[in-house]
Every structure is written in C-alpha cells, then in structure tokens.
Amino acid sequence: MPQQRRAQATRRAIVVAAAEEFEDAGYDGTPLSAILRRSGATKGAFYFHFSSKEALAVTLVRLQGRHWPRLRQRWLRRRLDPLSIAVGMADEASRLLENDVVIRAGTRLARHRIGRNLAAHRAAAEWEQVLTELLQRSAEHGLLRAGVNPVEVARVIHAAMVGVRVVGADVSPGPGVGARAAEVWQVILQGIATAEWLRSNRFLRTVHLP
Amino acid sequence: MPQQRRAQATRRAIVVAAAEEFEDAGYDGTPLSAILRRSGATKGAFYFHFSSKEALAVTLVRLQGRHWPRLRQRWLRRRLDPLSIAVGMADEASRLLENDVVIRAGTRLARHRIGRNLAAHRAAAEWEQVLTELLQRSAEHGLLRAGVNPVEVARVIHAAMVGVRVVGADVSPGPGVGARAAEVWQVILQGIATAEWLRSNRFLRTVHLP
Known part of the structure; x- marks a missing residue:
C-alpha cells in the first residue's frame, strides 16, 4: 500500500x-x-x-519511553558476564542519545515538559534498578573487588551516565556523550573490577558493539 | 534603618x-x-x-551564579592538597544544592529558562576547568596512581556531580544529593588515588567540613 x-x-x-x-x-x-x-x-x-504540537511532543516522549526497556532486555539476554552487560547496556544508551535526535528530544521533553516529569522519574528509577541488579550479580560472580559496595557503585554509574548527557551538551568543544560515557567506565572500572576481569578486557570489546 | x-x-x-x-x-x-x-x-x-516574574527569575539566576566562584575561591585558598580541595569543593557544592532552595531554583532556571542556557554552559565549563586543574596538580603531586589520566577523571567527576543533582531529585526514596555526591568520591577515589593518599583518609575529614 x-x-x-x-x-x-x-x-x-x-x-x-x-x-x-x-x-x-x-x-x-x-x-x-x-x-x-x-x-x-x-x-x-x-x-x-x-491533533496538536502537544500531541506530537507526547509521541516523542512515548517513542523514547518504549526504547529503553527493549534495549535493556536485548542486553540482558546476551551470554555475557553481568559486568560486561552493564557496560554494554549503558554504553549503547549513551551513544543512542548522542546520535538519535528523536530519542534525545523525547528524553528532554519527558524531563521538562510532558507528563509532569513522571516519565523521567520512572525511567531513572528503572535504570538504577537494572544497574543495581547487574552490579549485585557481578559481586556474586566475584567480578568486583573485595569491599566494593555494588549498590553504591550502581548509583554512581547511573549518576555519571545522566551527567554525561547534560555536560556533553553543555561543555563544547570537548568529548561528546558517547566518548564521555566510555571514560566513565574506564575510570570507575579501574576502582571496582577485579584485576582478572580488567585483564580480560572484556569491557573494551563490549563497548562499541553495534 | x-x-x-x-x-x-x-x-x-x-x-x-x-x-x-x-x-x-x-x-x-x-x-x-x-x-x-x-x-x-x-x-x-x-x-x-x-519589575516582573521574569526579573525575579533573573535575580535567582544571578544569585546562584555569584555563589559558585566564591565557593571555589574559598576552597582554592585552603592549605590542603589539591585532591582534598577537589573533594571538599564538589562536596560543599552538592550539599548546598541539596539544602538551599534559592541556589537550587536559580541553577534550574539558568539551565531551562533564563538567558538561553548560556549561564548553565558557562558554569559547567568553569567547574570542569577547575576540577581539571586540581586533578592535574594532584597528578603532579603524586597523589594519583600511575596511568590515571587526570583530565579524563575530572570530566567523569564533573559528570557524576551533575548527575547526582538530577538523579537525587528523580529517584526517591533514596539517598539525597549530598549523600550521592559522597558516594561518587568513595567509588572514584578507590580507583584513582594512591594507596598512601587513601590511607591518610584525608577525604573523609574534608567531606562534611562546614
């Protein structure tokens, strides 16, 4: 047709x-x-x-809202260790926000315009929840150093990922959102992952996967 | 009078x-x-x-805009090592944003309403600049582990500090902005600071200073 x-x-x-x-x-x-x-x-x-500009904005919010659970589910089904899944998932989300204007605009509207911020709050809570579970599983699998608190680390990674979105747009010239997100992992993994996990360098292979 | x-x-x-x-x-x-x-x-x-609600909003933006350079100057004058200054400075800023509604509202207005975002962009660039200089001095003073890139670390810390502001308001119940900012330092310092600096635990004494 x-x-x-x-x-x-x-x-x-x-x-x-x-x-x-x-x-x-x-x-x-x-x-x-x-x-x-x-x-x-x-x-x-x-x-x-x-029906209106507002209805179009609601559509943009809905488009990005549908995207994140699918992205997470796709990563959760992969046969990778939980730390690599966390890295790959967050990395893909950052690159998507950098490269897809529709997703990016929908995310901004969800936060500032449409639905009194509820969609943004729910999305943030869901990301924090998924990252927390993956970091807890990483601890159980012995991928994190002794003494590392996986719940704390998940919150820090989540905050940093949200921050790179804001700062990457604010401070230019400078690295974009995707490059800043990769730096977050590089810096944080050095402090939390076991030497063995870091040696295997799985995260370098995971980051930048299509 | x-x-x-x-x-x-x-x-x-x-x-x-x-x-x-x-x-x-x-x-x-x-x-x-x-x-x-x-x-x-x-x-x-x-x-x-x-003269108007808009003029009042401009005042709120100006109040917060004046605050940050003063806060930074006060920390830069302290007789502390550069890494402790970075920690204390960012920590005080986070606590201020958590506790002072006028600063918080002015910061939000700077980003979303007033002056086409220029004040927010300038503030972000200034924070990133100050943190970069402090981390570079930390590297020169041998406070950072070998192989740590101070410019990268400064960007990650900056992003995480911006992120805790957004996430701390989004995801509740949960730790507030100040507590999340302290977690950022705990997680990141483990990966970047020398064992000696961490042993001296200076950052624990610096964080929460009045």
Whole structure:
C-alpha cells in the first residue's frame, strides 16, 4: 500500500523535524510553522497525524519511553558476564542519545515538559534498578573487588551516565556523550573490577558493539 | 534603618517564596499570586523590588551564579592538597544544592529558562576547568596512581556531580544529593588515588567540613 507507506514517511518526517526544531529553539520557541517548513508536510498532513504540537511532543516522549526497556532486555539476554552487560547496556544508551535526535528530544521533553516529569522519574528509577541488579550479580560472580559496595557503585554509574548527557551538551568543544560515557567506565572500572576481569578486557570489546 | 531592613526582609521572603513555588509547580506553572501568597508580600511590595516574574527569575539566576566562584575561591585558598580541595569543593557544592532552595531554583532556571542556557554552559565549563586543574596538580603531586589520566577523571567527576543533582531529585526514596555526591568520591577515589593518599583518609575529614 504505497499510500500508507507515504503517510508513514510523512509522519516520520514530522517527528524528526519536530525533534530537530525543539532541540534548536526549545518546545516553547518552536511554532508549528517551523515544523511544517522543516518537514515539508502540509498543515492538513500534520493534523491527519497529530491533533496538536502537544500531541506530537507526547509521541516523542512515548517513542523514547518504549526504547529503553527493549534495549535493556536485548542486553540482558546476551551470554555475557553481568559486568560486561552493564557496560554494554549503558554504553549503547549513551551513544543512542548522542546520535538519535528523536530519542534525545523525547528524553528532554519527558524531563521538562510532558507528563509532569513522571516519565523521567520512572525511567531513572528503572535504570538504577537494572544497574543495581547487574552490579549485585557481578559481586556474586566475584567480578568486583573485595569491599566494593555494588549498590553504591550502581548509583554512581547511573549518576555519571545522566551527567554525561547534560555536560556533553553543555561543555563544547570537548568529548561528546558517547566518548564521555566510555571514560566513565574506564575510570570507575579501574576502582571496582577485579584485576582478572580488567585483564580480560572484556569491557573494551563490549563497548562499541553495534 | 529599620525601614530599609524591612524592605530587605521582604525582598528575601519574595525570593525564597518564588524559589519554593518554582520548585513545586515550575516557572510557567507559578502565577505571581502564588508567590505573593507564600511570601506574604503585597503586590506593591513585589513591584517595588522586581519589575516582573521574569526579573525575579533573573535575580535567582544571578544569585546562584555569584555563589559558585566564591565557593571555589574559598576552597582554592585552603592549605590542603589539591585532591582534598577537589573533594571538599564538589562536596560543599552538592550539599548546598541539596539544602538551599534559592541556589537550587536559580541553577534550574539558568539551565531551562533564563538567558538561553548560556549561564548553565558557562558554569559547567568553569567547574570542569577547575576540577581539571586540581586533578592535574594532584597528578603532579603524586597523589594519583600511575596511568590515571587526570583530565579524563575530572570530566567523569564533573559528570557524576551533575548527575547526582538530577538523579537525587528523580529517584526517591533514596539517598539525597549530598549523600550521592559522597558516594561518587568513595567509588572514584578507590580507583584513582594512591594507596598512601587513601590511607591518610584525608577525604573523609574534608567531606562534611562546614
């Protein structure tokens, strides 16, 4: 059905154009006309897909919200040790935020605009929970040094991953979000992983996996 | 001059009430009437001090903006090794953000509302710069383990400190911003500081200093 495919392409163009405009000028600073201009869609096409700019923003929030549980599930199913899964999972999330404007805009809207911040709070709690479980399993598997508190480490990694998103956009020129996320692992793993785990260098092979 | 003192008390009450309201309902969601109600100020008193809600927000941004360079200068003058200064400086900043609603609201406004984010970008660049210099001096003084890259570590610490602010507010119940910031140091110092520096436990004495 070429007509349906064309409609989907238009919808996608509107979503991407909105994400780019919101990023440049902010949600409040973006008139509908700018989204239409950038996407090449007509007003009629816009209202065929979305009832308002707000509805489009809710869609962006929903798109990113669906993404994270899938990404985590994919990593949790991999046959890797739990520390490598934690590294790979967080690394992929950071690279996605750096490279995908739709995910990035949706994440920002979830925090600052839509749904009174509830989506952002839930997402943060879920990331912290998954990282905590993986670090606890890492401790049980003997991958962490004696005396390392896996719950504390999970909280620190989570905070650092959230921070690289904010700082990576703030402080430029400088490393981007993905490169800063890799630095987080390099610095933190030195202090928490066993010499054996570090020697095997599994994290270097895990980071940057597609 | 009791009249002048009363005017200053009213001004301060308006600033604090605005910070609290912005935190509860957001800048857009806070009508002037809510600030007046919470502060107990009259409309006339408000307009004696501020030309608009926007002008009040600019004041909040300016108040927090003045605070950070002073805090850093105070720590840089202390007779401590550079690593202890970095720890103490970042720790005090985190505790201040946790405990002072005016600083906290001003920091949020700087990022999301006022001045197109420029104040937030400048503040982030300054923090990263100061932390980088302190970590480089720590390396020169032999306080960091061999192979540790002080520039990388400074970026990671900076990101983690920004992240604990966001996450500490998002994920609750859980440790607050100050406690999470202390965890950042505990986890990262284990991986970067020399055994001798860690044994001396200077950072434990530095953290929580008034």
